[in-house]
Amino acid sequence: MKRIPVIIFGAGGVGQALLKQIVYGRSQAITRNRCHFDVIAVADTHSCLWAAEGLSDAQLLTVVQDKRAGRPVNADPEQRPENVEILETAVAAGLENVIVVDVTAVAGMEPVIDRALDLDYRVVLANKKPLAGPWIAARRYFNNPRLRHESTVGGGQPVIATLRYLLDVNDTVYEITGQLSGSLGFICGRLDEGDSFAQAIVAAKERGYTEPDPRDDLGGQDVMRKILILGRMAGWPLETADLQVESLYPAAMADLSVAEFMQATPLLDEMMAARVTAVRQKGQVLRYVARVVAGSGSVSLQALPANSPLANMKYISFRTGLYDDEPLLLGGKGAGVEMTAAGVLGDMLGLVREM
Ligand SMILES: NC(=O)c1ccc[n+]([C@@H]2O[C@H](COP(=O)([O-])OP(=O)(O)OC[C@H]3O[C@@H](n4cnc5c(N)ncnc54)[C@H](OP(=O)(O)O)[C@@H]3O)[C@@H](O)[C@H]2O)c1
Structure with missing residues (x-):
């Protein structure tokens, strides 16, 4: 069974739904895909929770409860490295095959995504902003086998997958x-x-x-x-x-x-x-x-x-x-946090299958 370290930036509506889907979907992920996601970090605006061996399911569900109650993912503000530093901590811990997930809604995540790609990590985006920046910076994110972004258009509907299929079969x-x-x-x-x-x-x-x-x-x-x-x-x-x-x-x-x-x-x-x-x-x-x-x-x-x-x-x-x-x-039905999170999870599993 593959153990896949995961870093999640963002713990809002989509981030919380994703954490629950990871926890409650564990048995299916193991049976169908022989994979176990170890969430090693969850970060919100002002805090970060980290465990190199993976946060426990109880910790992940506590994050969901805390965020719902308006609390940060980690009450200790000292525990908030820069987002890129979180990646460097994963490198220092010797972690490979890491999946970096951006479920924030903010501009300025490009340095994190670029560093992840430079490290041969994989990236999943629900955040549209990095893909919609100047073409010179965004071009490496398109048709990149290490980066997926199904949830950026159409919520969980397979819009991106459909377009990718059309392009793969040389349709114009x-x-x-x-x-x-x-x-x-x-x-x-x-x-x-x-x-x-x-x-x-x-x-x-x-x-x-x-x-x-x-x-x-x-x-x-x-x-x-x-x-x-x-x-x-x-x-x-x-x-x-x-x-x-x-x-x-x-x-x-x-x-x-x-x-x-x-x-x-x-x-x-x-x-x-x-x-x-x-x-x-x-x-x-x-x-x-x-x-x-x-x-x-x-x-x-x-x-x-x-x-x-x-x-x-x-x-x-x-x-x-x-x-x-x-x-x-x-x-079909448009966006909602559950469908959007499902699109993110589907991208994560798709990347694992290709590893
Ligand atoms: N909601 C939908 O139905 C839907 C559908 C399709 C796509 N999307 C996309 O999915 C993404 C997430 O949506 P959402 O509804 O979950 O947004 P949201 O509720 O606003 O959550 C955003 C999260 O990102 C965190 N954040 C902000 N800046 C950060 C930073 N620099 N580093 C780390 N975390 C940071 C926020 O932290 P705090 O909690 O501390 O504020 C919050 O937890 C957005 O890009 C949205 O466009 C959403």
Whole structure:
């Protein structure tokens, strides 16, 4: 049986779900894959828990409880080396075949990922930001057999695996289109039902479908990162400037506090109601659609026929050489922490199988 050391950066919703899935999935991992993950480190913003021989399952479940209760993974702030130093500690302990997992949501993780790859460690990302940075820095992360990132697009849906398969069989990708945001999909659905834009935003926020600051969703940057990742995988060395992004709130609202922004959202109702009415008269609905082709892409609110299958499901569509007249569609439930963590775990197991 393979013992695989694992370092996990991030213990938020996805990190906690991953820890539980590792603990409760141990017997299946052993039976099906003859592998045992030794989580040697878990780090959050201000603390880190470390054990070269692997933290016990009881310790991992305590981390989950502590984080849920708002406590750090380690109450001792002295125990917080820099993230790269955590990797060096693993090297000093003589550990090999280490898998480094980034389930943070922060920018600036590239030095950790680069060091891990330099060490011939393997890397799994749910964090989109390193893959969406400048191409010169991000290019080594694409089509790299030591790095996987299934959960960066489509939650746990096998979007990346499908695209990788198409590329592996020498299919040519012409266009990728999709509704890539669960929160914006929900908001568009509420607009169909007659909610004002402000009501739809409140409903999405109350259900926890948006980020704590809904502007993180409404600004389109998260969707832009997803379509950028798919476009780069398809072989196009795109930069963010190559993608046009329609923000659903004006720049003048960018500096408001979250509470002020939520209070101000009714100011956006009239503009959105006019758009909804205009498309409804043509039997259409509004959907926030991302699209990428060679060299360019866009992320914007678009009118789709209300009765089209594509307006009624969260989907990603691949138009390729093999799937030209009838695109390959992938649809189903979007993101959630459990599905996202399952995508991370699947990547970890995939890397182990290839060792
Ligand atoms: N939630 C979803 O359904 C979903 C779906 C698809 C993809 N994703 C992606 O998965 C990632 C994780 O999402 P999430 O919902 O779990 O986010 P989250 O709840 O905000 O958790 C982020 C975690 O990262 C930690 N962190 C921040 N900076 C760090 C650093 N420098 N070093 C180590 N840890 C650091 C945070 O620490 P503290 O706890 O101390 O703040 C927190 O534990 C994100 O990139 C997100 O885009 C999420």
